[in-house]
Amino acid sequence: MIQFVKYRYINFIFSGALGVLSILAIWIWGFNYGIEFKGGAAVEVFSNNPLSADVVNEVAKTKEIQITSVQNQGGGVVSIRSDNLDENKKTELVKALDEKVGGVKENSFQTIGPSFGQDASRRAIWSVAIAVLAIVIYISYAFRGVKYPFTSWQMGLSAIIALVHDTLLTSGFVVVSGHWFGYQLDSLIIVALLTLLGFSVHDTIVVFDRIRENLRTMGTDNLNEVIDYSINQTLARSIATSMTLMLVILSLVALGGPTIRHFTLTLAVGVFFGTYSSIFVASPLLLYWHTKKHR
Amino acid sequence: MTRSLWFNFIFILLITALVVIIDLPQGPKIFGRDFSIHEGLDLKGGIRLTYEADTTGLSDEDAKQAQESLINAIDRRINILGVTEPRVEPVTINSMRGISVELPGATDAQGAIALIGQTAQLKFLEEDPTTGFKETGLTGKHLSKATAGTQQASSASPGKSFGGQSFSAANPIVTLKLNSEGTKLFADITKRNLGKPVGIQLDNDIISAPTVQAEISDGNAIITGLELNEAKDLAKLLNAGALPVTIKLVNQQTIGPTLGQRSIQLSIVAGVLGMFLVALFMILNYRFWGLLATIALIIYTLINIAIYKAVPVTMTLAGIAGFILSVGMAVDADILIFARIREELKKETSLKQAIDHGFNRAWPSIRDSNIASILTAIILFYGATGLVKGFALTLAIGIVISMFTAIFITRNFLFLSLSFRRRLK
Numbered sequence: 257m258i259q260f261v262k263y264r265y266i267n268f269i270f271s272g273a274l275g276v277l278s279i280l281a282i283w284i285w286g287f288n289y290g291i292e293f294k295g296g297a298a299v300e301v302f303s304n305n306p307l308s309a310d311v312v313n314e315v316a317k318t319k320e321i322q323i324t325s326v327q328n329q330g331g332g333v334v335s336i337r338s339d340n341l342d343e344n345k346k347t348e349l350v351k352a353l354d355e356k357v358g359g360v361k362e363n364s365f366q367t368i369g370p371s372f373g374q375d376a377s378r379r380a381i382w383s384v385a386i387a388v389l390a391i392v393i394y395i396s397y398a399f400r401g402v403k404y405p406f407t408s409w410q411m412g413l414s415a416i417i418a419l420v421h422d423t424l425l426t427s428g429f430v431v432v433s434g435h436w437f438g439y440q441l442d443s444l445i446i447v448a449l450l451t452l453l454g455f456s457v458h459d460t461i462v463v464f465d466r467i468r469e470n471l472r473t474m475g476t477d478n479l480n481e482v483i484d485y486s487i488n489q490t491l492a493r494s495i496a497t498s499m500t501l502m503l504v505i506l507s508l509v510a511l512g513g514p515t516i517r518h519f520t521l522t523l524a525v526g527v528f529f530g531t532y533s534s535i536f537v538a539s540p541l542l543l544y545w546h547t548k549k550h551r
Numbered sequence: 552m553t554r555s556l557w558f559n560f561i562f563i564l565l566i567t568a569l570v571v572i573i574d575l576p577q578g579p580k581i582f583g584r585d586f587s588i589h590e591g592l593d594l595k596g597g598i599r600l601t602y603e604a605d606t607t608g609l610s611d612e613d614a615k616q617a618q619e620s621l622i623n624a625i626d627r628r629i630n631i632l633g634v635t636e637p638r639v640e641p642v643t644i645n646s647m648r649g650i651s652v653e654l655p656g657a658t659d660a661q662g663a664i665a666l667i668g669q670t671a672q673l674k675f676l677e678e679d680p681t682t683g684f685k686e687t688g689l690t691g692k693h694l695s696k697a698t699a700g701t702q703q704a705s706s707a708s709p710g711k712s713f714g715g716q717s718f719s720a721a722n723p724i725v726t727l728k729l730n731s732e733g734t735k736l737f738a739d740i741t742k743r744n745l746g747k748p749v750g751i752q753l754d755n756d757i758i759s760a761p762t763v764q765a766e767i768s769d770g771n772a773i774i775t776g777l778e779l780n781e782a783k784d785l786a787k788l789l790n791a792g793a794l795p796v797t798i799k800l801v802n803q804q805t806i807g808p809t810l811g812q813r814s815i816q817l818s819i820v821a822g823v824l825g826m827f828l829v830a831l832f833m834i835l836n837y838r839f840w841g842l843l844a845t846i847a848l849i850i851y852t853l854i855n856i857a858i859y860k861a862v863p864v865t866m867t868l869a870g871i872a873g874f875i876l877s878v879g880m881a882v883d884a885d886i887l888i889f890a891r892i893r894e895e896l897k898k899e900t901s902l903k904q905a906i907d908h909g910f911n912r913a914w915p916s917i918r919d920s921n922i923a924s925i926l927t928a929i930i931l932f933y934g935a936t937g938l939v940k941g942f943a944l945t946l947a948i949g950i951v952i953s954m955f956t957a958i959f960i961t962r963n964f965l966f967l968s969l970s971f972r973r974r975l976k
Contacts, residue, residue, distance in 0.1 A: 343661055343803075362807060365660075369801035372601060375645045383934030387927045394926055398919045443938045447869040450931060450942060451876050454924045458880055461920040462887065469912075496886050500832055501879035504825030508875075511821040516868060523872065 264540035271421060271537055278428025281435075287427075288434030290442030293377045296324065297341035297367040300333060301350060304359030307334050315352045321345055327438035333363065335440065342367070380446050384453070391457055392416050395464070402468055410545040415460045418538035422456045422529045423449060429525045439518035448519050452526025455501070459494060459534040466490045467539065479543065487539050498531040553970050559963045567850050570857035588860055589636065590655065591867030591941065592806055594815050597655035598663055601802035604648045609796075617795045618648045625650060627791035628666055631784075644801065660805050666788075668800065669754060673789060675772075676750035676757070677740060684750050684757070687740050691789065693733025698726045699786035701779075723782040727772040727789070734770030742766045753785070818871060825875075826852070829882060837889050843964040844885040851881055851956040858948055869942040873928075877949020880924065884957040887913040906965050910958070917957065921950050 291298045301307070309326035316323045316338070327335045341349070346365055354360040395412035402408050426449060433439040467486040474482050505527060509520040592599055604621055606614035622639050629637045629652065638653040654663060673691030676684040702722050729737055740749060744763045751759040751774055759774045777785065830848070833841035855874060859866060892909030900908070925947055932943035 343664070362805075364804070364806045366804040367802065369603075369799075371603070371645050371647075372801045378645075379934060380939065383931050383939070386934060387930045390926050390930055391923055394923050398922075444868060447872055447938055447942045450927075450939065451872055454876055454927055454946065455879065457923050457927065458883070458920040461923055462883070462916045465916040465919060493883075493886050493890050496832075496836065497879065497883040500829045500882045500886075501876075503828040503832065504822065504875055504878065507821040507825040507828070508818065511817050511824065516818075519868070519872075 264536075264543065267536040267540060271425075271533075274425050274428070275421060278424050278431070281428050281431045285431050285435045287431055287441045288439065290440035290445075291337060291366060291368050292442050295368050295372070295374075296337055296339050297346070297365075298335060298337045299341065299346050299350065299365045300335045300363040301353065302361050302363050303332050303334055303353075303357060305357050307353065307357055307360065311357060312336055312353065315356055316349060319345060319348050319352065321349055327440070335438070376443065380443070384450070387453070388416060388419065391419070395461065398461075399464065399468060402471065406542050406545040411464055411542065414538050414541040414545070415457065415464070417541060418460055418533040419453060419456050421537050422452055422526065422533045425529050426452055426522065426526045430522060433518065433521065437518075439521075444516070444519045445522055448522040448526060451523055452530050455527055456530035456533060459497070459530055460538045463487065463490045463494070463534050463539055467542070483539055483543055487535055491535065494531055494535060498527060501527050556963060556967050556970065559959070560967055563850070563960055563963060567853065570850075570853045573857040573860055574853055588856075589863045589865045590815075591865045591870065592653055592655055592804070593867050593938075595655045596658075596806045597653065598657045598660050598806075599654075599802070599804040600652045600660075600664065600667065600800060601642065601644070602650045602652070602667075602798040603644055603801050604650060605797045605799065606648055614648055618650070620795045621650055621798070624791060624794050625652060625667055628788070629654065629663075631666065631787050631791065649801070650798065658805075660803060664800060664803070668798070669788065669794075672754055672794075674752040675737070675740065676752055677744050678747050678749075684752075687736070687749075689729075689733060689736045689740060693729050693736065694727055694789060695730045695733075696728045697786040697789040698728070699779075699782040700724055700726060702773075702775075722775050723777050723779040725774040725777065725782050725786050725789075727774065729770040729772065731770075734768065737770060737772060738766060738768040758785075818868075822871075822875075826878075829878075833882070833885070839968070840889055840892075840965065843968065844882075844889070844961055847885070847956050847960045847964060848878070848881065850960060851952060852878070854952050854956070855945075855949060858952070859945075864944060864948070865941065866945075867938060867941045869938040870945040873942040873945035873947075874949050877946055877953055880921065880950060881953035881956060884913070884917045884921075884953060885961060887916055888957065888961065903966075903969055906962075906969065910962055914958070917954065921954055925950050 307328075309328075312326045312334070313323055316336075321338055322340050323336060323338050325335075325337045327337075336349075343365075346362075350360060350362045392409075392412040392415070395415050396408045399408035399411050402411065430439070430441060430445060430449075434441065439445075463486065466489055467483060470482050470486045470489075474485070502524065505520060505524045509517065509524055604614075604618060606617055609617060618641050622641060626637075626639045629639065636655055638651075640651050640653075642649045642651045652663075652667065657663060673694060675687045675689040677687050679685035700723075702724050741763045745766070746763065748760045748762050750757045751772070759776055761773075761775070774782075774785070826848070830841075830845040833844050835841070837844065855877075858864065859870075864870065888909055891913045892905050895905035895908045895912075896902070898905075928943040928947040928950070932940055932947070
């Protein structure tokens with residue numbers, strides 16, 4: 257039997273380190289906001305030939321278009337953002353780029369007014385906050401039978417802390433990938449984060465359920481052992497489920513094409529952390545509540 | 552016991568047959584409804600426009616009314632564009648009312664924006680000594696119908712006048728038929744303004760200012776001086792109705808069809824490969840049960856697709872993500888059940904009892920984790936917009952169906968296979 261509980265401090269340190277790194281990354285580099293949240297205009301082109309930022313800037317200047325960023329998304333897809341690009345100028349720009357480099361085609365074009373972007377971010381944050389609250393309440397209710405050695409509220413809290421941990425680390429990944437690969441934070445990424453939220457909660461509840469049952473049957477004397485045993489029992493299942501989910505997601509990463517790569521990669525990272533946290537974060541945390549009370 | 556098992560099995564077969572029929576690419580026509588997958592913009596390509604409506608100064612009740620008339624008016628205009636399956640929906644942006652317009656398959660953003668953006672307020676003006684022209688109170692509200700047509704070629708001055716017999720060779724015209732109140736107003740206006748011009752204003756432009764030749768009491772006004780296609784467009788626009796409030800474009804998105812097509816193809820390939828790997832994993836780990844679970848999973852997928860076609864649920868990339876997550880949870884339910892059954896078997900109970908207990912023991916986990924996920928999905932569905940909404944919907948549908956699949960179908964298969972084994976002994 258793997259002694260998760262005995263080595264939990266190592267886990268906490270490891271998770272903590274990753275967490276701090278993620279916070280640092282978010283602070284220093286910041287999210288690479290897509291225009292959905294920042295406003296502005298973005299045209300995505302597909303180019304057969306290499307299209308560099310310099311060329312884009314050069315061509316744009318001749319058309320009096322102010323470029324805020326040019327990002328190569330891989331696979332020939334280039335995303336160009338500007339503050340003053342409208343429908344007409346966009347058509348001109350794409351044509352000019354095509355003339356200059358050849359084989360340039362427009363994939364998509366989007367302009368967002370600032371109010372719309374603000375609204376989108378506000379809604380996203382609110383829904384997630386309410387969902388998290390609902391999860392805490394539901395877990396507290398569903399596990400209300402558990403009074404000792406930790407209350408159901410503490411179980412709910414542990415689940416949420418594990419959740420925050422997952423989201424933080426995955427967001428760290430999003431920031432790093434934004435910085436290194438130019439992946440943008442758009443609503444699709446938010447969906448990926450929400451997917452991970454749903455999955456993490458699901459996973460954590462299954463582990464908690466096992467712990468609850470074992471507490472009933474094995475008694476509450478040797479708490480460390482009970483939790484360890486529970487985790488070991490569910491370990492196989494946890495890994496099995498994550499594996500199946502990963503198989504599908506990795507297929508998407510490999511074959512899904514460059515335009516959704518940022519999405520599928522984030523999903524993969526999220527599922528990994530989601531599984532990790534249910535085992536290595538949520539359950540040992542339960543022990544912490546107990547020992548804290550009895551100090 | 553076996554009797555009810557067989558009943559249930561036949562029920563499952565029937566459902567499978569039904570969803571297979573619905574899922575066929577052609578799609579049948581049941582009750583006159585077309586069954587096909589509705590693709591969202593990110594899969595099909597098209598144009599999405601979001602407008603803010605200027606409802607300042609209107610009471611909440613009026614603003615809501617205005618938003619509804621706005622939707623109707625814009626809906627009618629979009630029909631002029633001839634787009635299939637357009638969607639016009641109310642939205643709220645930063646507590647302002649707005650409209651979201653989706654035109655799948657459309658490519659001319661300029662044209663769409665020009666058409667939708669026109670407020671199309673029609674006003675009749677008369678001469679005013681001080682300001683030039685002033686409003687008469689006769690507006691597009693009094694219009695019952697506008698028809699585009701041509702007037703016969705005839706003599707006299709080519710020109711623009713009311714009530715006189717002034718025709719030109721096949722002039723394109725738009726005939727405005729006014730309602731009863733409008734007819735009365737128009738009769739008064741033409742009476743007061745004999746020999747003087749009366750202006751017809753569309754939004755900020757005076758498109759026609761003919762001179763009144765005689766009092767018109769039949770409620771017909773004619774606009775001349777247009778090209779034929781101009782006349783046709785104007786008639787359609789007027790018939791669609793003016794927008795009750797002004798609108799401002801705050802978001803515009805054009806998605807090329809190639810982007811969508813490639814995404815779909817690649818995703819389908821990836822999805823099939825993924826499912827295949829999952830099936831392999833299940834069969835390797837749980838052998839015969841794994842095979843049964845795989846069959847149940849296939850039925851599960853078919854049921855989901857059938858529901859997407861029937862509701863209909865507009866599929867987007869986010870929707871596919873929700874579905875994938877729900878598949879993961881469905882498989883998880885199966886794994887939970889199988890793991891429990893194995894545990895029970897270690898206790899040296901009969902196989903039948905083990906299966907029974909396995910399901911019973913696994914159910915609380917499945918129920919709790921699924922309810923939490925459904926709660927999250929519902930909150931997301933009502934709180935967020937667009938993509939996230941689609942994700943929440945497919946996730947919720949997937950979870951509900953997975954509970955049915957795991958508890959009913961897989962269980963039935965397992966017990967049935969058990970009774971087969973008994974027979975064989």
